[in-house]
Amino acid sequence: MAKLMPRRDVVIVGFGWTGAILAQELTEAGLDVLAIERGPWRDTATDFNIGYMPDELRYAIRRELFLQPSQEAITMRNDLTQTALPMRDYGSFLPGAGVGGAGVHWNGFSWRYLASDFILKTHLTQKYGAKKFDGLTIQDWGVTWDEIEHCFDKFEYVAGVSGKAGVIKGVVQPGGNPFEGSRSREYPNPPLKMPYSSSLFTKAATEYGLHPFPSPSANISRPYVNSLGVAMGECTYCGYCERFGCANYSKAAPQTTILPVLMKKDNFELRTESEVLTVNLHPDGKTAKSVTYVDTSGNEYEQPADLVIMAGYGLMNVRMMLLSRIGKPYDPNTNEGVVGRNYCYQTGGGGASMIFDDKRFNPFMGAGALSSSAHDFNSDMDHSKLDFVGGCSIGSGESNGRPIQGRPTPPGTPRWGSKWKDATAKTYGHVMSIGGSGSSYAQRGNYLDLDPTYTDNFGRPLLRITFDFPDNDIRMQNWVGEQCVKIAKTLNPKILTSGKARKGWNSVPYQTTHNTGGAIMGADPKTSAVNRYLQNWDVSNVFVMGACAFPQNSAMNPTGTVAALAYWAAEAITTRYIKNPGPLVQA
Amino acid sequence: MLDNRPLKMCRRRFLASVAALPALTGGAFAHTMPHSLPWSPFAGDPPKPINPLGWYFLTPSEVITVEAIVDRLIPADHLSPGGKDAGCAVFIDRQLAGSFGKSSHLYNKGPFLPGLPTQGYQGELTPSGRYRIGLKALEDHVRAANAGKSFAELTGEQQDAILSGLEEGKITLKLAPGFSTRQFFELLLQNTMEGFFADPLYGGNKDMASWKMIGFPGARYDYRDYVEKYNQPYPHGPVSIMSGAPGWNVKG
Known part of the structure; x- marks a missing residue:
């Protein structure tokens, strides 16, 4: 039934950041690459047009550039005893869709995870003993900081990341993050301009004894020609960043960094509006032979390829593995199997919100990653006197002042009527907050599998998330929240509020699109779905990209590390795999 | 700015x-x-931009109710016009007539089972269906409790008391499985605020009233000269997508 297409060297499923990175690297190595993307083509001038991009309702509320649940939904429950139901609308997290994927509408925080994060189990065991994290299924990544540092560097020079190095070749740099792993060189661009809130945070945090620094941003601070020769523009702080495509060529996305070079290559082809349904294996189950996809008219195609790169959003990669029977599904009852294992999220913590009478902020002058951060409470702080592991990066800045979503009022204010109006008008522009991005550690019972009831438009089972925050992570967030409140008090706000982290992950309010795990990397095929090069242990010509490879999540936004892992995998493919196809690590 | 609008x-x-x-x-x-x-x-x-004339989803009697509701959620005062004059009812009507009202982007396959609060709305009704049932149930409730008077015929204080009752769960309307009275109120509040604060091209926020009220400059896109001017208000008023480029060029 399916139309058989001519064989390609490589087929890439999904065309966001990791798809674009792999396509660029593999075509450079001379391979013939086809990328298949279920969403539409998107381009800065046409689809992120400055004439109509600053439209909060269309892009931030109705979320026009995102994956819609009508195309692919996910079911959720908080624990094994509950019945999962579909998230009929996405809320807690918002997967991307179309060319560029979530790389189009991310905020642009471009972190490197800490050196200790990659060897977390070993590190914590040496520091505190394994009892310290009893009940958490923390693992090492199978790759070390020193091995992957050049991959972070490569991404930063493609994306034009703007920031201040903290440690270069082992030497601490003034003004940077002293807790970061040693890097080979400075960021390609200097930090963005500093808004008022970040300057107040920097002062308060310094006086408190912390080490604040400008957050590394892929909203770039000056005109830049990247390492591929693609020109980017200077960020104008328009405040339409996350949930929007950048109209100004100022936010690193596949469109602004890689596609202008990649799309012109003779050995690359992109097929859009084509949804891959399954990866087909050879009868022995040890290699993939093709993928099956459908176009929007329902015509079905079989696309043979020697190498299959799964480059969808992490959650969708896990579902594709389960649907294609690649790797043994994880069973929380026996704690055996690997696909779906160690699903984690990201924690936020209470943070501190301040209202001032005497300070005027302009929140609409923002950029996605415009902030100052401090990593004194990040996952490698001293936990010896604390009842948790992990931590938060904390910071303050201005991402946007869009009023449908953001119109703070003092606690106790009605939500409508004259008093609400009065409070809204008085408070807007007088608020600053200190917020955190926290680690999320794995525990048995938090996992991904296929839903037994709900299906998509093709009759395939939806992915099911079973998740709640471990007690460790709740304790961690609340402790960091208390530190944020102490710092906030030194700024003497008129009103200071803070929230408490609670159990019961809620799929409705937006939290973060930093879902990790489910196809984790590691050194042991019994506890990881892919090896240290993101190659599936069982099906050796399938490589799986994305944050699904993270054994647990660290206290920072994941994109920088997702991109670094993509370069790391691409390097293994081009330097080793294509010379001698087969497992790169013996199981 | 206004002079350029028809051409634009x-x-x-x-x-x-x-x-x-x-x-x-x-x-x-x-x-x-x-x-x-x-x-x-x-x-x-x-x-x-929406056509400002006529109604696309709401019936004439529903229009009267919705206009009365949005005028209490956002009352007219010295800060801004009320929800009705700001166009919130027009906004809601156009949203309900379009893809939002039809849930066309959502996952609409069954079975529809009662869910936990962490699982979100699990009812079968689309937003337009929820308005249709909710507005009727509200009118039935009001007329039964107020000697046949409709919501719009009550005093502002009476209307506020009813809206508070919906919000706080003190009034329970006869709705549908998976669709609670509080959810109806939240939908009304959400859509009213969307209309009030969205770009005027969708029918609400007439003359950028809400943006002027809070000091949001709207669809401007270049603040490089102002980011580092600490503790100072931005000196320019708002522009919308429809007023567009002429507004961007305003200096001083």
Whole structure:
């Protein structure tokens, strides 16, 4: 039934950041690459047009550039005893869709995870003993900081990341993050301009004894020609960043960094509006032979390829593995199997919100990653006197002042009527907050599998998330929240509020699109779905990209590390795999 | 700024009609893009400003109720016009008549089972269906409790008491499985605020009233000269997508 297409060297499923990175690297190595993307083509001038991009309702509320649940939904429950139901609308997290994927509408925080994060189990065991994290299924990544540092560097020079190095070749740099792993060189661009809130945070945090620094941003601070020769523009702080495509060529996305070079290559082809349904294996189950996809008219195609790169959003990669029977599904009852294992999220913590009478902020002058951060409470702080592991990066800045979503009022204010109006008008522009991005550690019972009831438009089972925050992570967030409140008090706000982290992950309010795990990397095929090069242990010509490879999540936004892992995998493919196809690590 | 508006709108409508052409031929099949950076002139998808005349979803009696509700949620005072004059009812009507009202982007397959609060709305009704049932149930409740008077015929204080009752769960309307009275109130509040604070091209926020009220400059896009001017208000008023480029050029 399916139309058989001519064989390609490589087929890439999904065309966001990791798809674009792999396509660029593999075509450079001379391979013939086809990328298949279920969403539409998107381009800065046409689809992120400055004439109509600053439209909060269309892009931030109705979320026009995102994956819609009508195309692919996910079911959720908080624990094994509950019945999962579909998230009929996405809320807690918002997967991307179309060319560029979530790389189009991310905020642009471009972190490197800490050196200790990659060897977390070993590190914590040496520091505190394994009892310290009893009940958490923390693992090492199978790759070390020193091995992957050049991959972070490569991404930063493609994306034009703007920031201040903290440690270069082992030497601490003034003004940077002293807790970061040693890097080979400075960021390609200097930090963005500093808004008022970040300057107040920097002062308060310094006086408190912390080490604040400008957050590394892929909203770039000056005109830049990247390492591929693609020109980017200077960020104008328009405040339409996350949930929007950048109209100004100022936010690193596949469109602004890689596609202008990649799309012109003779050995690359992109097929859009084509949804891959399954990866087909050879009868022995040890290699993939093709993928099956459908176009929007329902015509079905079989696309043979020697190498299959799964480059969808992490959650969708896990579902594709389960649907294609690649790797043994994880069973929380026996704690055996690997696909779906160690699903984690990201924690936020209470943070501190301040209202001032005497300070005027302009929140609409923002950029996605415009902030100052401090990593004194990040996952490698001293936990010896604390009842948790992990931590938060904390910071303050201005991402946007869009009023449908953001119109703070003092606690106790009605939500409508004259008093609400009065409070809204008085408070807007007088608020600053200190917020955190926290680690999320794995525990048995938090996992991904296929839903037994709900299906998509093709009759395939939806992915099911079973998740709640471990007690460790709740304790961690609340402790960091208390530190944020102490710092906030030194700024003497008129009103200071803070929230408490609670159990019961809620799929409705937006939290973060930093879902990790489910196809984790590691050194042991019994506890990881892919090896240290993101190659599936069982099906050796399938490589799986994305944050699904993270054994647990660290206290920072994941994109920088997702991109670094993509370069790391691409390097293994081009330097080793294509010379001698087969497992790169013996199981 | 206002003088330019008719011209601007004509241009946008022209672009919209041009943009519709490739959409008729595209989209039905997979697009293969070999060896070039795809580019089609005038292929953008600008928004279409709503037609301000008439009602597309709400019935005449529903219009009266919704206008009364939005005028209590956002009352007219020295800060801004009320919800009705700001266009919130028009906004809600157009949203309900479009893809939002039809849930066309959502996951609408059954079974529809009662869910936990962490699982979100699990009812079968679309937003437009929820308005239709909710507004009728509200009127039935009001008339039964107020000697046949409709919501719009009550005093402002009485209307506020009813809205508070819906919000706080003190009033329970006869709705549908998976659709609670509080959820109806939250939908009303959400859509009213969307209309009040969205770009005026969707029918609400007339004359950018809400943006003027809070000091949000709207669709401006270049603040490089102002980011580091600490503790100072931004000196320029708002611009909308429809007022567009002329507003960006304002200096001083």
